[in-house]
Amino acid sequence: MRDEFPACRIAPRLLAWHAKHGRHDLPWQQDRTAYRVWVSEIMLQQTQVGTVIPYYQRFMERFPSVVALANAAIDEVLHLWTGLGYYARARNLHRAAVRVRDEFGGEFPTAFEAVAGLPGIGRSTAGAILSLSLGQRHAILDGNVRRVLSRYFGIEGDPARKDIADLLWQRATVCTPEQQADTYNQAMMDLGATVCTRSKPLCAFCPITDDCVARIQGRQNELPSPRKRAERRARHAFMVLAMREDGSVLLRQRPVTGIWGGLWSAPQFETREEVQHFTFWHLQGASAEAEQLPRVEHAFTHFDLSITPLLVRCQGSLGVMDGADGLWYNARQPASVGLPQPVKVLLEQLENS
Numbered sequence: 001m002r003d004e005f006p007a008c009r010i011a012p013r014l015l016a017w018h019a020k021h022g023r024h025d026l027p028w029q030q031d032r033t034a035y036r037v038w039v040s041e042i043m044l045q046q047t048q049v050g051t052v053i054p055y056y057q058r059f060m061e062r063f064p065s066v067v068a069l070a071n072a073a074i075d076e077v078l079h080l081w082t083g084l085g086y087y088a089r090a091r092n093l094h095r096a097a098v099r100v101r102d103e104f105g106g107e108f109p110t111a112f113e114a115v116a117g118l119p120g121i122g123r124s125t126a127g128a129i130l131s132l133s134l135g136q137r138h139a140i141l142d143g144n145v146r147r148v149l150s151r152y153f154g155i156e157g158d159p160a161r162k163d164i165a166d167l168l169w170q171r172a173t174v175c176t177p178e179q180q181a182d183t184y185n186q187a188m189m190d191l192g193a194t195v196c197t198r199s200k201p202l203c204a205f206c207p208i209t210d211d212c213v214a215r216i217q218g219r220q221n222e223l224p225s226p227r228k229r230a231e232r233r234a235r236h237a238f239m240v241l242a243m244r245e246d247g248s249v250l251l252r253q254r255p256v257t258g259i260w261g262g263l264w265s266a267p268q269f270e271t272r273e274e275v276q277h278f279t280f281w282h283l284q285g286a287s288a289e290a291e292q293l294p295r296v297e298h299a300f301t302h303f304d305l306s307i308t309p310l311l312v313r314c315q316g317s318l319g320v321m322d323g324a325d326g327l328w329y330n331a332r333q334p335a336s337v338g339l340p341q342p343v344k345v346l347l348e349q350l351e352n353s
C-alpha cells in the first residue's frame, strides 16, 4: 500500500530539486551503459566521488567494454585499482566480467536476478545499475539513501539489524516512483552526498525539510543510529625492502584470500628473527644490518597496521623468490601489478631518496 506513507510525496520534490541542484556532469553520467554505471557504482563504494573520477577515467580508457575487462589479466586490473583500496571490489569486478563474457555473450544482463547474482553486486547496486542505465524501477539503499530515509522517517536502530534494514528497504521501495526512477535514485544519492550530509546537514536547502521527522524533532545528529562496531585492534609488521644495485625491490604476490589478496607486496614478517632468517636464507649478499626507515601507518576497516620498513641491500635472491609469485620491481619501469597503498608509498620514497 504505497499511499500509507507520506514518503510517496517526496518524489516530485526530489525530481524538481535534482533538475536544478543535482549532479549532471559526472563521467559515468555520460554515455550511460550498464557496464559504465556498474564500474562507477563499485568504485564509489567506500570511496568519495572526487577520488574516484581519475581512477574511473583511466579504467574506462583501458577497459572500454566488459569484454575488454574480462580479457585482461587480474594483475593489470589490480594495478589500475592501486590506491583505491578494498581490493576485493576489483577482484569481484573482474570475476563478474568473465561471467558476463562467458555466460551472457559479453552483454551485460538486464534482468535484476541475473545482475544481483554476479560477484560483488548486492541488491542496492543491482538496482542502481538497472535504474540508472536502463530506467528500470528498482529501489536503492546505499549509505546516502539510508541516511536520508532514516532521518526523513525518524527510523531509529542499528541499520545493520535485519528488522531495521527491512523497514528501510520497505520505505525505499514505496518511495521510488513508477516513472523516472533513474532520476529519482540519482537525486536521492545526490541529496545524501551534498545536502543531507553525515554531519551538519543543510536542512534549510533540503527539498523535503517540511515534513522531515529528524529536522522537526532536531534529531539530525542522532539519526541514523550508529552501527555497533567491533573494537579496533592494533597490529605491527616488519616489511623487508630488499633492494638490488639497479634499484629494483623484491615483491611477492600475496595469497588471493586475506588482506591485500592478490596484490604484490614487500615480504612481511611479525618478528625481527623472522626477518633475519629470511635475509640469511633467501637474499644473496645481503647487508648485515638492515636500515630501519620511518614507520608507515595504515588503517584497515577493523584494525590499524603499523609497518616498520627495513631496507636491505643485496645482490639478488637465492632463486626461490624468482618464481611466479616473486618479481624485482623497478619503479623506473614499473610492472603492471597491483600494489597495496603503503607499499606504493614506500617504493616511491625509495625511488626519490
Ligand code: SF4
Residues within 6 Å of the ligand: 148, 151, 152, 195, 196, 197, 201, 202, 203, 206, 207, 208, 209, 210, 212, 213, 214, 215, 220
Ligand atoms: S531536512 Fe535535513 S535531516 Fe531531513 S532529509 Fe533534509 S537535510 Fe536530511
